[in-house]
Amino acid sequence: MYHNKTFRSVANSDNGEVSGETRFHYQQEGNLVWAQYSGGEIVRGQLMATVSEAGELDMVYHHSNRAGNLMTGRCHSVPEQLPNGKLRLHERWQWTSGDGSAGESIVEEI
Numbered sequence: 001m002y003h004n005k006t007f008r009s010v011a012n013s014d015n016g017e018v019s020g021e022t023r024f025h026y027q028q029e030g031n032l033v034w035a036q037y038s039g040g041e042i043v044r045g046q047l048m049a050t051v052s053e054a055g056e057l058d059m060v061y062h063h064s065n066r067a068g069n070l071m072t073g074r075c076h077s078v079p080e081q082l083p084n085g086k087l088r089l090h091e092r093w094q095w096t097s098g099d100g101s102a103g104e105s106i107v108e109e110i
Contacts, residue, residue, distance in 0.1 A: 001055050001079075003028040007089065008110050013103025016093070017041045017065055024107060033057060041066050047075075055079040057089070060096075072097040082108070 007024040021040035024047075026033060033049040045063025052058075057077040064070055075093035082088055086109040094102040 001028065001051065001087075002026040002033050002057075005087065005109050007087075007107040010088075010106050010108050012105040015095075015099075015101045016103050016105055017063070017071065018105060018107075023110075033059070037063065049075075049077075070097070071095065077107075086110075 003026070005026045007026065009018045009020055009022050012018050019040035022037055022042050023039050024035045024037040026035040028051065031051050033051050035047050037045040037047070043064045043066060045061060047059045047061035049057040049059030056079065059075045059077065061075060062070065062072045073093055073095045075091050077089040077091045080088045080090060088106060088108045091105045091107065092102070093105065094100065
């Protein structure tokens with residue numbers, strides 16, 4: 001479902017660091033999903049997730065930002081299949097570093 005797919009951010013809460021310049025490159029093996037991401041304020045990041053039978057992702061992530069900070073968090077993503085066959089992920093996330101705040105974002109397959 002996620003193997004060799006690339007996503008970009010289309011919406012994010014103000015307290016998030018991901019932007020429309022950020023690209024996520026997903027891989028999948030069985031129910032394990034991982035990705036590398038970068039762009040915008042993100043220098044380099046990685047995520048690791050398990051995927052349910054419904055395609056929902058439970059993940060942890062970490063990245064380094066342009067300010068030189070290491071940031072960590074967790075996220076739950078729910079997929080939506082778009083009319084063109086591509087995936088849109090509706091995400092609820094929370095920082096496990098910094099202020100611990102939470103937010104919502106949307107990423108779409110490109």
